[in-house]
Amino acid sequence: MTSRYRLDFVVGEEKNLRELLLDSDVLPLLHGALRAGAGSARLLDQDGEELWVASAPQGRGELLARLPLLLEGEPVAHLELHGEKLIEDRLHPLAALLCVALDTVLRNNLKRILTTEIHTSVVNSSHEELLRINAELSKSEARYRELAEGLELRVKERSAELRRAQARMLQQEKMAAIGQLAAGVAHEINNPLGFITSNLHTLQKYVGRFCAMLQFYREHLDLDLPRQVLIAESDQKWRELKLSHVTADVGDLMSQSLSGAERVSRIVSDLKGFSHVDESGEAPVDLNQELERTLGVLSHALAGRAEVVRELQPLPPLTCQGQLPGQIFLNLIQNALTHAGEAPRITLSSCFDGNRIRISIADNGKGVPAPLRSQIFEPFFTTLPVGSGTGMGLAVVWEAVLKLRGTIAVADAPGGGADFIITIPLRKE
Amino acid sequence: MIEYSENERRMVLKLVYYGPALSGKTTNLLQLHEQLTRQGRGELMVLDTSGDRTIYFDLLPFFLTAPSGLKIKVKVYTVPGQVCHDATRKAVLQRADGIAFVADSHPGEAQSNFASFDNLERNLVLVGLDIDSTPLVIQFNKRDLPDAVPEQEIRKVWGPTGIPVLMASAINGEGVADTFATLAGLVYDRIDARFNLLAEHGLARDSFVLQLTTLREEEP
Numbered sequence: 001m002t003s004r005y006r007l008d009f010v011v012g013e014e015k016n017l018r019e020l021l022l023d024s025d026v027l028p029l030l031h032g033a034l035r036a037g038a039g040s041a042r043l044l045d046q047d048g049e050e051l052w053v054a055s056a057p058q059g060r061g062e063l064l065a066r067l068p069l070l071l072e073g074e075p076v077a078h079l080e081l082h083g084e085k086l087i088e089d090r091l092h093p094l095a096a097l098l099c100v101a102l103d104t105v106l107r108n109n110l111k112r113i114l115t116t117e118i119h120t121s122v123v124n125s126s127h128e129e130l131l132r133i134n135a136e137l138s139k140s141e142a143r144y145r146e147l148a149e150g151l152e153l154r155v156k157e158r159s160a161e162l163r164r165a166q167a168r169m170l171q172q173e174k175m176a177a178i179g180q181l182a183a184g185v186a187h188e189i190n191n192p193l194g195f196i197t198s199n200l201h202t203l204q205k206y207v208g209r210f211c212a213m214l215q216f217y218r219e220h221l222d223l224d225l226p227r228q229v230l231i232a233e234s235d236q237k238w239r240e241l242k243l244s245h246v247t248a249d250v251g252d253l254m255s256q257s258l259s260g261a262e263r264v265s266r267i268v269s270d271l272k273g274f275s276h277v278d279e280s281g282e283a284p285v286d287l288n289q290e291l292e293r294t295l296g297v298l299s300h301a302l303a304g305r306a307e308v309v310r311e312l313q314p315l316p317p318l319t320c321q322g323q324l325p326g327q328i329f330l331n332l333i334q335n336a337l338t339h340a341g342e343a344p345r346i347t348l349s350s351c352f353d354g355n356r357i358r359i360s361i362a363d364n365g366k367g368v369p370a371p372l373r374s375q376i377f378e379p380f381f382t383t384l385p386v387g388s389g390t391g392m393g394l395a396v397v398w399e400a401v402l403k404l405r406g407t408i409a410v411a412d413a414p415g416g417g418a419d420f421i422i423t424i425p426l427r428k429e
Numbered sequence: 430m431i432e433y434s435e436n437e438r439r440m441v442l443k444l445v446y447y448g449p450a451l452s453g454k455t456t457n458l459l460q461l462h463e464q465l466t467r468q469g470r471g472e473l474m475v476l477d478t479s480g481d482r483t484i485y486f487d488l489l490p491f492f493l494t495a496p497s498g499l500k501i502k503v504k505v506y507t508v509p510g511q512v513c514h515d516a517t518r519k520a521v522l523q524r525a526d527g528i529a530f531v532a533d534s535h536p537g538e539a540q541s542n543f544a545s546f547d548n549l550e551r552n553l554v555l556v557g558l559d560i561d562s563t564p565l566v567i568q569f570n571k572r573d574l575p576d577a578v579p580e581q582e583i584r585k586v587w588g589p590t591g592i593p594v595l596m597a598s599a600i601n602g603e604g605v606a607d608t609f610a611t612l613a614g615l616v617y618d619r620i621d622a623r624f625n626l627l628a629e630h631g632l633a634r635d636s637f638v639l640q641l642t643t644l645r646e647e648e649p
Contacts, residue, residue, distance in 0.1 A: 009520075010431065010523050010524055011443075011486065011506070011520050011521045011523060012431045012441070012443045012488075012504045012506065012524070013431055013432070014431070014432055014441055014502075070471070070472075072471045072472075072474070072488070072490045072502075072504075073470060073471015073472050073490050073492065074471060074490070074492060074502065107474075110474070111474065111476055114474075114476060114485070114488075115476055115485055118476075118485050118486070118517055118520050118521070119485075121516070121520040122516040122517055122520060125516045125519065125520070126516060
């Protein structure tokens with residue numbers, strides 16, 4: 001019934017006397033009988049086997065008393081006292097007394113053992129119940145931990161995905177801006193190119209007439225005609241070819257075409273300067289010049305439509321990636337044009353306080369309401385109807401300003417409208 | 430069954446008095462001890478009670494011998510009825526050969542009776558006993574109460590279970606021996622089917638029941 005780790009009991013299981021009585025329970029009583037004069041005192045089981053015995057050295061004498069010992073009402077053993085026949089009268093009550101004493105000890109031990117057993121089995125089953133609950137809790141805890149870990153991983157994955165998507169959107173916004181710019185510039189170049197081509201066509205026609213006139217002279221010189229006739233016929237031809245008108249026109253055509261070509265070459269150089277295509281890495285940049293270049297590439301959108309006010313003060317050169325200022329100014333000026341209303345006025349100002357360059361781009365539109373000011377630089381934020389704006393323009397600006405280690409804020413322009421103020425600390429070399 | 434040894438010609442059976450708290454399980458045992466003849470029964474052992482509430486269990490052993498010489502010891506136990514001692518109830522119920530369910534006839538105790546019977550069914554499953562084949566009797570105790578639930582009503586509710594239902598007033602000693610005798614008869618049937626008490630040991634049902642329930646004649 002006993003295992004190494006736990007005790008198992010079945011209530012009601014039969015016990016033998018050896019389990020219920022200890023030597024220390026029985027032997028003192030038996031020795032007490034010897035002291036009272038008995039020759040020997042013994043407890044024998046039902047088969048007559050000696051369980052406990054105490055004997056006097058002088059020999060045990062004859063059997064004087066034999067009394068049964070009961071366990072749960074059942075005789076399980078006998079007490080036997082031996083001694084001299086002389087003391088039989090004394091040993092009989094002694095035997096009865098010993099039986100009562102043994103019975104009391106036996107009964108109390110049995111009660112104690114039964115109580116202990118049931119207590120142990122109650123403790124065991126409570127313990128098992130606790131272990132079971134504990135196992136269930138551990139299992140559910142493990143499940144929740146797994147879930148939580150999985151969740152963290154998924155959040156990480158989704159965040160990375162979002163960051164990639166945002167980077168893609170920013171790149172797309174930059175490409176879209178370039179596309180718009182390209183369309184504007186194409187228009188700007190197309191215009192002079194158109195009249196240069198048309199002038200060249202006209203000039204081609206004119207050259208044909210000049211050639212015809214020259215041919216006329218060569219042919220008539222060979223005929224050796226009288227001078228008067230020659231003059232009259234050549235005048236006639238000159239008039240036919242409308243050469244008076246042609247010679248008067250050629251000068252204009254040529255100078256117009258040249259100025260057109262110059263315009264194209266200026267636009268191309270603005271664009272090159274704006275995009276900094278020739279540069280790699282960082283180079284000193286004059287932000288005022290970058291502002292002018294931006295205005296240059298936007299001339300198609302500004303000319304005749306918006307009033308541009310310049311309040312530019314000389315600035316020290318800023319060492320940075322050349323295309324960043326252009327990205328900032330292009331987006332802000334386009335933004336100003338979008339939001340400036342019927343008669344746009346854009347005020348550009350710049351100054352340097354010894355430590356920081358401050359550039360402000362203000363419009364005369366409705367301005368940015370205070371509650372929105374913290375959101376407008378976030379990706380995808382737009383006040384325009386769905387489909388009209390990507391909400392990425394100011395995010396591109398924010399990113400570029402950050403790369404310049406600067407800050408950007410929006411304030412109310414004097415007289416209404418939004419005033420975007422960029423502050424860039426000048427690095428001490 | 431606690432023990433069966435063919436060599437020692439010895440069999441130990443366990444009967445359990447189950448039921449709700451304060452329904453009179455210990456009173457049943459006290460009355461059995463009082464009424465039945467001293468011949469063939471042991472002393473009643475009452476394990477530490479607190480007031481009149483059983484915490485562990487009470488035990489009353491009986492002895493009888495079959496004509497074949499097979500000694501049969503029947504140990505009758507009570508369990509604590511209070512809900513909080515469920516683990517003790519389970520421990521006492523282990524390897525039981527028969528159960529007397531002592532219910533309370535007080536009308537306010539109907540719910541406790543059902544709850545305790547439900548608890549018995551559950552614990553029987555937990556200790557691996559089959560309620561349909563385990564000998565079981567129901568005793569409605571405290572018939573002496575003035576407002577006791579009418580017997581007719583009790584039989585209407587419990588009759589359909591097929592379990593024998595007996596009326597008792599344990600405090601007055603009524604119905605106690607009948608309950609025990611009815612349970613003893615059922616236990617005999619079960620044991621006879623397995624161990625051939627009649628065929629191999631010459632022990633008839635009547636004899637078995639009578640030996641266990643002979644009323645006391647002499648004064649102590």
